Amino acid sequence: MTATKGLEGIVATTSSISSIIDGVLTYRGINIDDLAENASFEEVAYLLWYGKLPNQTELGELLKQLGEYAAVPAGVLDSLKLYPNDTNSMAALRTAVSSLALFDGQANDMSKEANIQKAIKIQAQIPTLIAAFARIREGKEPVAPKTGVSIAYNFLYMLNGQEPDQVAVKALDQALVLHADHELNASTFAARVTVATLSDIYSGITSAIGALKGPLHGGANEAVMVMLEEIGSFANVESYINEKLANKEKIMGFGHRVYKNGDPRAKHLQKMSRELGKLTGSMELYEMSVKIEELVTGQKGLKPNVDFYSASVYTTLGIPRDLFTPIFAISRASGWTAHILEQYDNNRLIRPRAEYTGPVDQKVTPIAQR
Ligand SMILES: CC(=O)SCCNC(=O)CCNC(=O)[C@H](O)C(C)(C)COP(=O)(O)OP(=O)(O)OC[C@H]1O[C@@H](n2cnc3c(N)ncnc32)[C@H](O)[C@@H]1OP(=O)(O)O
Numbered sequence: 001m002t003a004t005k006g007l008e009g010i011v012a013t014t015s016s017i018s019s020i021i022d023g024v025l026t027y028r029g030i031n032i033d034d035l036a037e038n039a040s041f042e043e044v045a046y047l048l049w050y051g052k053l054p055n056q057t058e059l060g061e062l063l064k065q066l067g068e069y070a071a072v073p074a075g076v077l078d079s080l081k082l083y084p085n086d087t088n089s090m091a092a093l094r095t096a097v098s099s100l101a102l103f104d105g106q107a108n109d110m111s112k113e114a115n116i117q118k119a120i121k122i123q124a125q126i127p128t129l130i131a132a133f134a135r136i137r138e139g140k141e142p143v144a145p146k147t148g149v150s151i152a153y154n155f156l157y158m159l160n161g162q163e164p165d166q167v168a169v170k171a172l173d174q175a176l177v178l179h180a181d182h183e184l185n186a187s188t189f190a191a192r193v194t195v196a197t198l199s200d201i202y203s204g205i206t207s208a209i210g211a212l213k214g215p216l217h218g219g220a221n222e223a224v225m226v227m228l229e230e231i232g233s234f235a236n237v238e239s240y241i242n243e244k245l246a247n248k249e250k251i252m253g254f255g256h257r258v259y260k261n262g263d264p265r266a267k268h269l270q271k272m273s274r275e276l277g278k279l280t281g282s283m284e285l286y287e288m289s290v291k292i293e294e295l296v297t298g299q300k301g302l303k304p305n306v307d308f309y310s311a312s313v314y315t316t317l318g319i320p321r322d323l324f325t326p327i328f329a330i331s332r333a334s335g336w337t338a339h340i341l342e343q344y345d346n347n348r349l350i351r352p353r354a355e356y357t358g359p360v361d362q363k364v365t366p367i368a369q370r
């Protein structure tokens with residue numbers, strides 16, 4: 001038995017949700033470029049859950065359900081007020097999502113219908129939790145969600161307590177489309193491993209949020225912003241990056257386990273970053289990012305991943321840095337829940353083996369002699 005470190009290249013399941021073939025990403029067979037230009041996040045969520053794009057009536061019904069479910073139970077909102085003010089935002093989300101299960105009478109109902117309802121509920125409630133957490137830690141009251149609006153609109157509305165700008169809603173919606181699913185990434189795998197024991201959907205999503213939090217995965221978008229802030233200005237980019245590379249340090253937002261010739265989502269985020277920069281009259285973050293790309297690709301051959309240009313996009317939208325990874329979770333909740341439903345439909349316990357590298361033929365030494 002020989003282990004493959006990080007399970008690189010191991011095909012661990014079948015799935016009909018998203019594919020990465022020759023560097024091309026599709027959701028249910030539709031190219032991400034097409035979806036990014038022509039579908040809303042709610043249409044994409046429907047596509048991931050039900051396997052086809054919704055017609056107008058089906059989309060209307062989904063929007064209605066998302067609106068009805070968006071308010072979170074008072075017990076969960078109250079518990080957010082008990083979190084210390086400096087709580088890590090992903091830790092807060094992980095705990096809050098886990099606590100949603102305590103207030104959901106259907107939490108342990110394993111019927112297919114109940115699980116689909118819970119998927120929609122979780123999708124609707126994650127944005128509400130993040131916005132409420134962000135306001136409560138600033139001493140503000142949470143803003144109740146609206147009905148009949150998109151998730152992108154509602155999130156910005158609940159976060160800032162005012163009607164969001166249409167350009168911001170459109171940009172966030174497109175970012176949500178781009179992050180919705182990605183084959184067997186680490187957080188989706190974590191979700192599938194958890195529910196393959198026939199544990200409940202909330203446990204699966206809680207595991208996934210924990211996995212997304214790390215800087216080698218979803219946490220990289222926040223880490224990119226930390227780097228941009230450390231660099232401070234365009235003039236410092238070259239010396240900063242050269243020093244990092246000389247010290248063999250990783251540059252956050254670059255590289256990918258599967259894509260070796262570039263992440264097809266990055267170009268959309270780059271374009272968005274440029275357009276938002278132009279609109280707001282502040283191009284420095286975009287220009288710094290382009291310069292970083294030039295240096296890292298030039299010297300290491302590494303290309304930006306989905307997290308790289310997200311940092312300048314979200315900052316230009318006025319979103320605090322530590323909400324970037326929670327926003328990733330808003331989007332990926334659609335993919336996680338779709339994968340959980342797929343796992344339940346054709347389940348087998350996920351239990352690989354480990355190659356043992358420890359000592360052999362050991363004996364218990366009596367405690368007095370240790
Ligand atoms: C949504 C997402 O999860 S996208 C990924 C987000 N994560 C990041 O942006 C963090 C930075 N990137 C990385 O750490 C990696 O590229 C990963 C984790 C994404 C994928 O990595 P893996 O396939 O496991 O490659 P691994 O980490 O083993 O790196 C292979 C080599 O490339 C180098 N490398 C990989 N990424 C980077 C990077 N961002 N900066 C500098 N060097 C890098 C490694 O140092 C290593 O070099 P070595 O062989 O000389 O030791």
Ligand SMILES: O=C([O-])CC(=O)C(=O)O
Pocket residue numbers: 179181182184185186217257258305306
């Ligand atoms: O697939 C991966 O390993 C990471 C990634 O890009 C994602 O989850 O979107």
